[in-house]
Amino acid sequence: MKNSYFLSQPHQPFFVLSFINAIIFMLMFMLSYKGVLPFSVDIVNFHAFGLIYLFLTPAFFAFLFTTFPRFLSTPVVLKSLYIKIFILFVLASISFLIGAIFSDLLYKIGMILAGLGFLYSYKTIFDIYKKSTVVNKHDAFWILAGASFGILGIISFIVTPFTNFSVQVSVYLYLFVLAFSVAQRMIPFFSQCRFNKDKNFVKYVVIFLALHVVCELIYTNSSFAVDLILAGYIAKELKRWKLPFPNQNPMLSILHIALFWVPLAFFLSAISNGMELFYDKSFLALDIHSLMLGFLLTVLIGFGTRVTLGHSGNMMFANKLTKFIFIWTQIVVLVRVLVSVVASLGMNFMILFDISITFWLVLFIVWSWKFLKVLTHGKKLN
Template sequence: MRMQFSEDQNENYFFSQPHQPFFILAFVNAIVTMIVFLLAYKGYLFLSLSPTNFHFYGLTYLMFTPVFLGFLFTTFPRFTSTEAVAKKSYIHIFTVLYFGAILFLLGSIVSPFLSAIALLLVFYTHVRGFLILKNMYSTTTMEDKHDIFWILISMGFGIFSHFLFIVAQIFYMPLMGLATEIAMYLYLFLLTFSVAQRMVPFFSHCMNEKNQKLLKTVFLLLSFHILLEGIYTNSSFLVDFALAYVIVKELLSWELPFPNPNPLLWILHISLYWVPVGFFLGGFTNFISLITDIHFLALDTHSLILGFVFTILIGFGTRVTLGHSGNIMHADKWTTLLFYWTQVVVAMRILVSLVSSMGWNIMVLFDISVTAWLVMFIFWAVRFFRVLIDGKKLTP
């Protein structure tokens, strides 16, 4: 009886807060999808969709989206001063998403039909999550809805890009480019930046007056970027330079205390500094590709998504995991090393693109970059999964 009670207690703890099961699922998916992608890219495994599309879908909707859902289900009630998400609701979404992820991974290898069912299941959870957030936005009595409005808008674009991916994969492949562009810029980037510009200055005790036009300006420039890329590939370089300028000007006005001795803060600051760097690199490489035959193997999106979205995911994910488990809000040597390792992951992927642009063989570097990614997520899991599963208290 005592063992049964202990197991029930652990099970109840695991589902006691929304971020716990969603973070676990996202990190497991990050490891499994990257291994499958590596095998498929090297020709050891045949998939029912292209390795590139598998890579995009697996990381966008099976890794980043569960993290977004877990994070927003935990924090959005505070943002909106509304009631917490009902446990029954987020467990239902998690369960369907869990089976959808398994079906997608299996279906991609053995059956296009199973893969198609998986796409619909995962899409269903995305829509359900959005509707929960939309209901909070609709019922909040807060007067200042500026930040939560843009979080909701970007989540809506995530659903739209998700829908376009499914249509492209099943019916009309030419839509895949548009689905990817919207997902990268108006979903992954805009949602993360909307949260970051609200929370990072607050955590850093920077109380400068907020620029209410920032997110609208960024949204319009991102939309123009997507439009230009739809008309002619690599023609968006001027917009990328404009985004780099607008955002670096804004970051400087925040006067973030960098370098900061607190790893839980400097990891967030580094991620933000990657935003103008990523857009500048995007503008530069797009211009080079436009006037020459040199191509950079998606350096623009990887420098932005890995440099900013991935880095801040690790930073915020660690912060939420510690803060909501009763652990001391402190990054020990292991955690600090993981934060440094995020930049190794980013640097290795950028190096792969640069070497590719020179026409050299990238397979050794590609293997190293994937290994760096796997090491990052495996070691994070070793350190923090017990905290998420049963509330383990970490020694300082």
């Protein structure tokens, strides 16, 4: 076990766990939603907590365990430390999955174990931040700030049933702030873009996000005006970066697309929230799904593929299958957006719903087929 390649770098076991959870959780959600698989817990709570804290969270922390020490010029995260955190997330996933079907107690224990894994992960990156002697910690500060909101979000999920507060804080102030803080630093760097960085950009984004959450907590869907401001503000800043898109390198293009989804997602959020508020339309959480899939899923596939290749000694090259994975990711996003549009028109969306989840499963099965042995055994790709 000590000499296992699978455990030799922090991203490897966490990525494997996250991608397995992505397949199992979504399959169980679909079967439960259709009444095939009986759940002992609320299906929406299962869907939200599972994807936020047992799918995306281990993957993003794995990325930080790999890159955060490089950001801040500190020693790498010790294997003995990240293995303990990995075990906590594995136990959390097992307990959460079994408990969803058979036992409320096991389900709650799974959430608590995920909370412990989260706190342990947070302490790890906080210690890195605290020990660093690097002068410019601006981006690292906002990454840490996003993770701090995650503590509030996961405690809210554990202590209370599924609530608007737990979802809003977890998606907008935790997941998005953390991932966007990384993306706005790394993607321009990978793209060799040279521009005078606005040091207040992320700060203003976080302020507007906080205002979005406050509006939603005061009155559901009332954040449409804030979302429109966010869409315009972020779009204007991205335009200033002059990202080289379209790009001949698919490894960069997928990351650029992830960034472009951010203002588009907030624009869709403004429209859907406004329509729901004033015309009593139902868009099936288009606001959250366009951001979660358009930005977070796309950036995960982009960064995950890049890290998997780069840290295994493989060439940073996208062959035909990798290009298919990148294109398919966008098909997954667009089909889910279409589900919301069809639902808003009062039409039957269940066929599209099944298709959207099937496409999700295809995405992660194909990605795993292509890269799983790279993560577990260091396979060299042609």
